[in-house]
Amino acid sequence: MRAIEISRHGGPEVLVPAERPRPVPGPGEVLIQVAASGINRPDVLQRKGAYAPPPGASDLPGLEVAGILLDGDDSALQLAGLERGQAVCALVAGGGYAEFCVAPAVQCLPVPRGWSLLEAATLPETFFTVWSNVFERAALQAGETLLIQGGSSGIGVTAIQLAKAFGARVLVTAGSPEKCQACVALGADAAIDYRTQDFAEEVRRLTDGRGADVILDMVAGDYVSREIACLADDGRLVIIAVQGGVKAQFNAGEVLRRRLTVTGSTLRPRSEAFKGGIARALRQRVWPLIESGRIRPVIDRVFPAAQAASAHACMEASQHVGKIVLDWSLN
Structure with missing residues (x-):
């Protein structure tokens, strides 16, 4: 699969396209074919060497994705109320800058009705x-x-x-x-x-x-x-x-x-159970507000995934309003 990796710690230019093996979901996890990845400040800190991934997490940056749920643990899917082939967004501890990403099923949410996958990629981390x-x-x-x-x-x-x-x-x-x-x-x-x-x-x-x-x-x-x-x-x-x-x-x-x-608090190192509790609260109390139109997506810019370095430079310039997103369908 295509991915964006941190070649060394430094400025935006250290983000480079790479080929990585497609990840395999483990117990409690799902595999997502990623359409879009959200950019967040912790990604910038990780690139600079100031925010290491938690133990066991992917070394690839990226804390939120949206795409199609391809496969996963049947019991975990049932517990999370998800299905194969469903459009989802997910909070992950790393690995979001890639065409495929594994995520704990409990940290996945259905894409709200009326929202595109690009828009849904702005949801999880924030x-x-x-x-x-x-x-x-x-x-x-x-x-x-x-x-x-x-x-x-x-x-x-x-x-x-x-x-x-x-x-x-x-x-x-x-x-x-x-x-x-x-x-x-x-x-x-x-x-x-x-x-x-x-x-x-x-x-x-x-x-x-x-x-x-x-x-x-x-x-x-x-x-x-x-x-x-x-x-x-x-x-x-x-x-x-x-x-x-x-x-x-x-x-x-x-x-x-x-x-x-x-x-x-910091969210990234918290347990799957803790994050799963937040996901359930969001699905119950916030997703209806999103689907009613009371909350709308705010995307400043969309970059092709291969231009992740430019996306990071844009974030560090602090001229944006809202979210910056990587689109894996663009060249």
Whole structure:
């Protein structure tokens, strides 16, 4: 099969087309003929040598795919409510940049009605992440205010739409007026240009001094102290990436006095059982919203799979809004 491998750690140019043996599904797994692969920030980190695959995972990058389910463990298929020949999307721990990919059956979901395979490839990584962190870990409720750092990212556009669908007020940060406008068009109640505005001051202003109930943070570093300052009492800060650095200083007394929660998670190393639980929740509570049209795909660019290096360069330029996708049908 065709695949894209990391020839050595480095810039986008180290992603090169390769020939690999077609993987064979094991117990509990299915084989997917991949039509499209989503691009995500962890892929970039893996390419740079900063995010190794978990033990037993493929060395190929790629955490989400969509395609046709070809084969798999009968009992696992039955348990996951899937069939051979079905169009599916899947969260994987690696191996997504390839024409064929194995995935745990419990981490596969049917392609939502009305969505193409290209569109479905944008779903798993961001929807699993947002559901797990915003709705399960931070327990966002209808009527609460969510602040999303990086609202125009793949995670950001997902969080905007999901939070609005479940009745929350949504504030976002983004790095340009154009990105802010795109976030508002997707449903955000207000967008803050972090290059020209102090987001903590703006959050307090927009909430009449109360602050945000939940903050979804992909930056960490020196953002954390400002996020603590603009959380509401009993607020929850969820850190899911550390693009701004791993070290942070903040007023711990504020955490105590205002009963704040600072938490975080990484999804890739979690167990199949844990991810399967998220998949079941998404199928039950989110897939109906997608199929009703309340949540729509946001794809910035589609690249032929052989141009994965260009896709990574596009992501690192941070000019995109939404998702970047590899299409295996294009030359």
